[in-house]
Amino acid sequence: MAIATGKRRVSGVEIEIRSGGEGRPLLFLHGGLGFLKHETFLEALAVGHRVIAPAHPGFEASEWPRDFRSVADIAYLYLDLAETLKLEDAVLVGSSFGGWLALEMLVRTTAGFGHTVLVNSLGVKFGDRGTRDIADIHAMAKADADKLLFHDPATAAFDATRMSDAELTAIARNREALVFYGWKPYMHNPSLRRWLHRVELPTLVAWGGADGFVAPDYGRKLAQALPDARFTAIEGAGHYPAVEAPEELALLIRDFAAGRNADAAA
Amino acid sequence: MQSWHFSEMAYPPAWDAGYENGSFRVTLPNKLAEPDKVADIYHRHFDEFQLCDELGINIMLNEHHSTATCLNAAIPLTLAILARITKNARLLSLGTPIANRLDPVRVAEEMAMVDVISRGRLEMGLVKGAPYEIAPANSNPARMMDRFWEAHDLILKALSTQDGPFNWEGEYFHYRQVNIWPRPWQQPHPPVWITGLSPHSGQMIAERGHVAAALLSGGIAAGMFDAYRKRAAELGRAATPDRFAYCALVGLGHDEAEGRRRADRICGYVRTAPIVAEPFSNPPGYAPVPANVAVLKAGPQKFVARVQTHDGRTIDPTQATVQEFIDARTAFAGTPDQVFEQIKQFNREVGGLGHLIIMGQGGTLGYEDTVDNLRLFAEEVMPRLGEIEMPENPYGEMAERVAANAAE
Numbered sequence: 001m002a003i004a005t006g007k008r009r010v011s012g013v014e015i016e017i018r019s020g021g022e023g024r025p026l027l028f029l030h031g032g033l034g035f036l037k038h039e040t041f042l043e044a045l046a047v048g049h050r051v052i053a054p055a056h057p058g059f060e061a062s063e064w065p066r067d068f069r070s071v072a073d074i075a076y077l078y079l080d081l082a083e084t085l086k087l088e089d090a091v092l093v094g095s096s097f098g099g100w101l102a103l104e105m106l107v108r109t110t111a112g113f114g115h116t117v118l119v120n121s122l123g124v125k126f127g128d129r130g131t132r133d134i135a136d137i138h139a140m141a142k143a144d145a146d147k148l149l150f151h152d153p154a155t156a157a158f159d160a161t162r163m164s165d166a167e168l169t170a171i172a173r174n175r176e177a178l179v180f181y182g183w184k185p186y187m188h189n190p191s192l193r194r195w196l197h198r199v200e201l202p203t204l205v206a207w208g209g210a211d212g213f214v215a216p217d218y219g220r221k222l223a224q225a226l227p228d229a230r231f232t233a234i235e236g237a238g239h240y241p242a243v244e245a246p247e248e249l250a251l252l253i254r255d256f257a258a259g260r261n262a263d264a265a266a
Numbered sequence: 267m268q269s270w271h272f273s274e275m276a277y278p279p280a281w282d283a284g285y286e287n288g289s290f291r292v293t294l295p296n297k298l299a300e301p302d303k304v305a306d307i308y309h310r311h312f313d314e315f316q317l318c319d320e321l322g323i324n325i326m327l328n329e330h331h332s333t334a335t336c337l338n339a340a341i342p343l344t345l346a347i348l349a350r351i352t353k354n355a356r357l358l359s360l361g362t363p364i365a366n367r368l369d370p371v372r373v374a375e376e377m378a379m380v381d382v383i384s385r386g387r388l389e390m391g392l393v394k395g396a397p398y399e400i401a402p403a404n405s406n407p408a409r410m411m412d413r414f415w416e417a418h419d420l421i422l423k424a425l426s427t428q429d430g431p432f433n434w435e436g437e438y439f440h441y442r443q444v445n446i447w448p449r450p451w452q453q454p455h456p457p458v459w460i461t462g463l464s465p466h467s468g469q470m471i472a473e474r475g476h477v478a479a480a481l482l483s484g485g486i487a488a489g490m491f492d493a494y495r496k497r498a499a500e501l502g503r504a505a506t507p508d509r510f511a512y513c514a515l516v517g518l519g520h521d522e523a524e525g526r527r528r529a530d531r532i533c534g535y536v537r538t539a540p541i542v543a544e545p546f547s548n549p550p551g552y553a554p555v556p557a558n559v560a561v562l563k564a565g566p567q568k569f570v571a572r573v574q575t576h577d578g579r580t581i582d583p584t585q586a587t588v589q590e591f592i593d594a595r596t597a598f599a600g601t602p603d604q605v606f607e608q609i610k611q612f613n614r615e616v617g618g619l620g621h622l623i624i625m626g627q628g629g630t631l632g633y634e635d636t637v638d639n640l641r642l643f644a645e646e647v648m649p650r651l652g653e654i655e656m657p658e659n660p661y662g663e664m665a666e667r668v669a670a671n672a673a674e
Contacts, residue, residue: 066412066437139292139401141544160562172558175550180408 001046003039003053007061010054011080014063018053021046024257025087027078027113028053031096031120033240034060034174036158041242044250049091049257054081056101058177060170071123071181071189075104082112089114091257092201095242096120096214097178100188107195115257117204118222118229119249120211120239122187124196126221134187135213138179148212150238196225203229204256208237208244267619267651270358271318271640272326272513273627274535275311279303280334281538289543291333291398304337310633312347317637319352321644326358326513326623328393331402335539342376349384357384358623360459360479361391364417365410366403371444373417374424378450386451391459391479392418397553398546408551413438415470418458420444426454459511468493472505477621479511482536484595485576487512488616495617499661502669507656508620512612515591516624517599517631518642528639529588529599534629536583536596576615598624602646609647610654618656 003020018035020042026049030038034055045051056074058064068074078101082090092113094102099121106116127133137145146153160168182188203226207219216233223231232252237244280298284290315325327344330336338344341359348357357380362373381388394414400407416436423432424446431445450456459477462468468490471478478494480487491510498505515536517529548561573581575593583596591597595615598608613619626643627636659665 138549139545145545160565165559168559168562169555171562172550172555175558176408176555179550180406183406183408184404 001043001051003042003046003051008054010084011077013057013065013068013077015057015077015081016055016061018042018055019051021049021051023049024114025050025052025085025090026253026257027082027087027090027092029078029092029094029098029101030055030059031098031240032174032178033096033243034170036171036174037155037243038246041246041250044247045093045253047250048254052081052085054078056098056177058180059174061166061173064173064177069180071101071104074101074181075108079105079108087112091253092116093253094118094121096239097122097182097187099123100182100192103192103196103199104189106199106201107192108198110199110201113201115203116199116201117206117253117256118219119206119241120208120214120219121205121222122182122214123189124193124222124225125185125188125190126193126218132186133214133218136186137213145213148238149240151208151210151236151244155244193225197227199226199229201228202256203227204252205229205231206241206249206252207231207233208239208241209233209235210237211239213239267507267613267654268324268356268621269322269643269648269651270324270326270356270511270513270621270623271315271626271643272328272360272623273311273314273625273636274328274330274336274539275307275338276535276538276629277304277307277334277337278534278630281534284334284538284541288541289546290335290538290541291330291543292401292546293543294332294334296332298334299337307337311627312351314627314633314636314640315348315355316351317640319355321640322354323624323626323640323644323648324356324358325352326360328360328391329363330396331399333398335535342380345380345388346383349380349387352384352387354387356387356389358389358459359391360389360461360481360623361393363395363399363403364392364421365414366395366399366405367417368405368439370417370420370439371424371441371446374421375446377421377456378425378446378448381450381452381456382448384451386456388450388452388456389459389477390456391461392421393461397548398542400549400552401546406551407549410552418474422455422458425450425456462490465489465493469497472497472509473501475503475509477509477511479513479621479623481513481623482515482573482596482625484573485615486574491616495659495661496664499659499665500668502665502672504659504662504665506620506659507618510616510619511621511623512616512619513623513625514595514612515597515599515628516605516626516639516643517588517597518602518605518639518647519600520642522600522604525600525605526588528631528635529591529597531631531635532625532628533586533588533591533597534631535625536591536628537585538629540583602642605643606647606650609651613654614657618659622651 055062099118100123205223223229329341431443472494519525
């Protein structure tokens with residue numbers, strides 16, 4: 001199904017939104033890559049769902065008000081969006097940084113949502129103070145970070161010489177915004193774990209099995225810490241299954257939301 | 267023209283390891299820093315700074331972290347020592363990286379103490395800090411300049427408020443009872459210097475009337491200084507040369523070969539300083555989005571700052587010769603006469619300088635050579651700096667017109 005890109009004011013913030021498809025609404029929250037190489041995934045998701053995929057404030061071409069300083073600010077913005085759109089029984093899907101956002105929304109309220117899927121989500125601290133759950137990709141060369149992030153690092157490659165200024169600006173803005181929201185504490189909220197019991201929704205924790213940035217074991221711990229979650233690994237994908245296994249991830253999400261894959265691998 | 271001497275207090279014993287490590291900064295393990303050797307280096311530099319005090323040369327310090335290129339990791343500590351062991355030299359901190367030191371009130375306290383201990387000899391530089399300083403400080407690289415200016419405003423308010431505590435609830439900093447003791451010797455606060463490269467920086471510094479300093483950047487300084495003069499004129503002020511400072515490596519000898527040999531050793535600083543592991547050389551958010559778009563377009567390459575010569579050649583500072591550094595105006599070297607001519611020429615190119623900061627020691631230049639270098643500068647070059655004619659401020663008339671209009 002075709003995906004269209006438009007703009008919408010949400011609580012006074014001009015947000016870029018990709019949308020398409022019909023059916024049960026599905027709110028997709030992107031990760032640090034923004035929508036880079038997400039076309040196939042969003043189209044596959046829109047088969048059977050009305051997909052709503054906003055770009056977070058500061059990412060892509062979305063406005064970044066100065067007072068947007070934390071993941072909580074984005075969470076409240078999207079709770080407003082869900083109310084404005086009168087979402088009911090919607091599916092909330094978050095990838096990576098977007099998974100953290102989804103959790104921040106759902107610990108506040110699950111109103112409007114019926115299922116949630118967390119894909120290689122960030123946001124929670126499990127290890128002790130000397131143990132990093134989330135690799136410090138800002139302390140390694142891009143080539144080394146890509147090896148951790150992708151099953152096949154070639155997937156991450158893009159030819160900047162063939163991209164428009166707007167596309168390159170989106171990449172630079174995505175990197176800056178990700179760093180701003182997730183610098184310290186690094187990519188997590190130390191208090192979030194305590195409130196995970198409030199995410200009372202059927203939850204699928206889906207994980208690219210080759211993720212070296214946030215290992216599958218972190219996903220298993222996350223699934224255990226949530227009230228009604230199970231864990232599924234996606235082989236042949238790293239931190240961004242939406243990029244490396246788009247069709248498979250979309251199918252997994254659609255089936256889970258429809259209650260069809262009750263036997264997902266634990 | 268005021269003269270200043272500056273040294274980064276490098277640690278050459280770890281340089282081979284730095285090259286091997288591919289980074290002189292952040293990741294080079296500190297087991298390489300032998301405390302007894304480090305102590306000798308500190309003491310040696312304090313001796314050199316005391317000599318500057320005797321010779322009439324003012325003193326500049328800076329700070330860097332996690333690096334074999336600079337052992338001065340805490341500028342208030344070394345400033346405090348100099349405040350006690352020198353008598354006359356003005357003490358320039360250039361500077362405190364205030365977007366990385368997240369307690370501006372503490373910075374104000376430290377600066378006030380140094381100003382008082384030195385009986386009013388502090389010149390207070392406030393700097394953004396290089397990109398590779400982000401990791402050691404673990405400060406957020408995004409919105410850094412917003413944080414910088416808020417810290418700047420708070421530090422100046424803390425230094426200049428004398429009638430009891432004030433409250434500060436800003437975007438980045440929060441305090442309830444700001445009331446520093448002691449207050450500074452100089453009123454309302456010590457003179458402020460800010461480093462920069464771009465015309466935009468020049469405008470921002472001009473709006474506050476501070477000293478704009480360019481370090482080793484060659485002719486690029488001209489653009490920043492010009493933007494400063496223009497912005498000051500728009501505000502009705504004719505910027506005087508004492509608002510502009512430039513730092514160059516200076517190697518002087520009794521003959522040209524000796525001066526160049528000394529400069530070559532000092533240049534070890536510029537050859538090692540940019541060798542930084544990739545992720546620390548340009549963290550996301552440190553540079554503005556358009557600059558990062560340009561980096562993306564340029565494609566995968568080592569992100570090393572390039573230096574332009576006066577005739578438009580680009581040189582690689584990690585490999586450059588003394589002649590190339592002279593061509594880039596990063597270094598002034600040779601006999602006192604030659605160095606004087608190079609300074610005179612550069613002063614013309616940038617529209618007039620009130621402060622010349624010499625890096626009279628750098629890299630592997632030893633103590634005896636440094637002492638002779640400083641003596642030659644003080645005896646043969648410094649006395650002639652007053653002869654240098656200052657170019658006319660091209661915005662002088664604009665400044666007068668704006669000021670006259672405002673007075674009406």
